[in-house]
Amino acid sequence: MDSARPDAPDALSVHPVDELLPAPQLVAYGLQHIAAMYAGVVAPPLIVGAAVGLSPAEMTILIGAALLTSGLATLLQTLGVWKTGSRMPFVNGMTFAAVAPMLSIAKTTQHGHALPVIYGSILIAGATTFLVAPFFGKLARYFPPVVSGTVISLIGLSLFPVAFGWITGSDPAAKDFASVDRIVLAGVTLAIVLVLNRFLAGFLQSIAILLGLALGTLLAIPFGLFDASALDGTPVFAVPSPFHFGGPEFQAGAVISMLIVMLVSMTESTADMLALGEVVDMPVTEDTIAAGLRADGAATFVAALLNGFAVTAFAQNIGLIALTRVRSRFVVAVGGGILILLGLFPIAGAIIAIVPQPVLGGAGIALFGTVAASGIRTLSRAQLGDSNNLLIVAVALGFGLLPIAAPGFWSHFPQVVQTVMGSGISAGCLVAIALNLFFHHLPLGRRPLPPAPVRLAQELAEPVH
Template identity: 75%
Template sequence: MDSARPDSAEKSAVHPVDELLPAPKLIAYGLQHIAAMYAGVVAPPLIVGAACGLSATELTVLIGAALLTSGLATLLQTLGVWKVGSRLPFVNGISFAGVAPMVAIAKTAHPGQALPLIYGGILVAGVAGFVAAPYFGRLNRFFPPVVSGTVITLIGLSLFPVAANWAQGGNPTAADFGSLRNIGLAGVTLAVILLLNRFLGGFLRSISILIGLLAGTLAAVPLGKADFGRLAHVPVFAVPSPFHFGAPQFQAGAIISMLIVMIVSMTESTADMLALGEIVDKPADGATITAGLRADGAASALAALLNGFTATAFAQNIGLVALTNVRSRFVVAASGVILVLLGLFPVAGALVDVVPQPVLGGAGLALFGTVAASGIRTLTRARLQENGNLLVVAVSIGFGVLPIAAPTFYRAFPQAVQTVMTSGISAGCLVAIALNLLFNQTGRNRDAEASPAAEPVLEPAAG
């Protein structure tokens, strides 16, 4: 019995983030992450591919490459290599911040040159992001609870329009968009998730999102909302070839646009790592942020070679971690493996795509709301009654919600400003940092917000 004690002590010393779960649980939990992020991965290549005038066959290649590179990026983040990868349950996917600039590049490029120009810009931006990671890693001194709590709340709030769009059907031009049938499917899915969390426990409660999605999809079959017919027209196996759309081309305008996208993505990834560290009870220090941002840069550069796009954090999966309390990074690594397989086996990706958008919308309300609630919990430590902190939160959330409430607000601004400020997360984050510096880091208030999150990052951040 005594000989068992060291093993028990060693097992109990393993942080939940580093816990290796049994294979069946890894697969089930990993599939939940896929369901939460799949639409976000395939949407950018669909939009950009359409802007580039790609055929249906070429769109399939672009989507497969997006899934493959997102899986590789997720594996790099969760498992890590050397000083690359946050080693947190951190899902990486395609950055939506890059969609508008890439569409703009496609509109001005000569036929057949749009994607090579885009990939040239992404390649340069990825390398630049990798090199700049240590400097961003030192920025966690600017994220005390009043800032990190605000940003985490905004991450959740900024995703609600996505959930609302899904719940209505996903396609605003469809005849049944916003119909009671679509919203009813979303309601059924949300109700199943809520009931499972109320009355079940253990493993079944942890996969409540997956069960809810399955229940919603089954409910959609008799309504004709789950289309399995598309599976017959998708290839079973396909390997994305490097430079499928041509070798990268380097143009100053495209490079500058993608460098701005990389800065926005790194800002959002920094905020997401801080949020995830709070949720899994393993605060992200400077070294962790540096390693995570290096992974973003490396994955983005690799994606440019494999026909993918800029890699960044997926906030919806942070909500899944918070809701299920499954904190193992190996679960997310399993989702990375699944993404790679989906990229290599398009028919499997099409099977995941059978889940109707309204069903995803019902699950999204629970996931995204959980992220916002986690931010509110962090704000309870921010001493809002002191040093104008309440005003910091109020104005920052105002700037963060502004692009959601008035999407055309910045239409008269230069494109660079639009790229940064039309992302509610990056806009709110930058305003929160600036106001915190004004109210808490100048003059007599300089040390008022002293906390572990606000301490200077020492040498480890430089990696």
């Protein structure tokens, strides 16, 4: 991999982003980045694996693939190859945006074919992302905060039923379905995560969710909800086999859903690169954005080959860089190397697979809620004083929540419609983009915002309900 930066000032003036720290610091800070994003990497395979009915051993394979491909993506993003990779301290991992569409694909696909169809759609989406990366900057204006904030909020909201399903159990006929023990264990786990976030600081605070999962798992033993059978026969080291769950299959609805996911992902990655540029005091050019998005596309394509999912930037690690002021991209590259090692040791995935589902559900409320809250934070920049923007958010949220509130709403439509609109992310994104075009880009629909003083007066005059 090429670690040289074409726009570096000179050999005697090394930007902090290009600074190579001593090995002990590289490892220590790299581990800190892993701690901050580990829970986010393993959550998507846990959710999708459960939805398609994988066994604990198969779930271990899925988790290992997520860790391995996240590490490869992070290395590509930080070190770069040719015009691929931003060469910034940019952590990549499995995107939550793809989870709801993948669950929709699983519901509308014949048993045993869900993962091959998912991987087929990811292959096409990854290749498309790589090819359109240089042109995406020209489309970014169609994804303002009113669109991106709505979609990010829907990502978190769409995942809440998953957390609640982990807590209650998936089989209503089971003896312990929604039992007091399961709900109490989930509540205690959530309380532990909240208390740790309140009283810890620095590195320990960044791993509060991991600590909560560990403590919750220990508490599950007296509840009789702990099962370590996933560790039996799990190899310590294994190299993943491409398309372990079957060769890729291609369905139009699945491909369309995943292309929409990658549009959302590219928007998020672009915003994250701009934010990271400010944090590390390095201007982000169109070439940088194109190179970063190429890395997302290439990594997503490779991830599908190795049983992983779509890849994007992890914003929480940008906050970690801002907090520690450690800006070296080689620190993040070492973190990527650690992820690869974890992915090559299935025992690491098996340890995550034995975490009881009520414990995952309790921590998931905080984890998924954080994603939704991030979208709300983005919406705070969306000029919601404009009634047009308010309508965009309102209607897009309505369509995005349809699959949760009325799961059978699209059941009599063609399968391609069921797959696309059955995902809250896809549906909400399509509606938000269409309404944004109607209100702000079509000549008949465009209406400029009033001057700021007039806008403030209008907002103050609105009745309080």
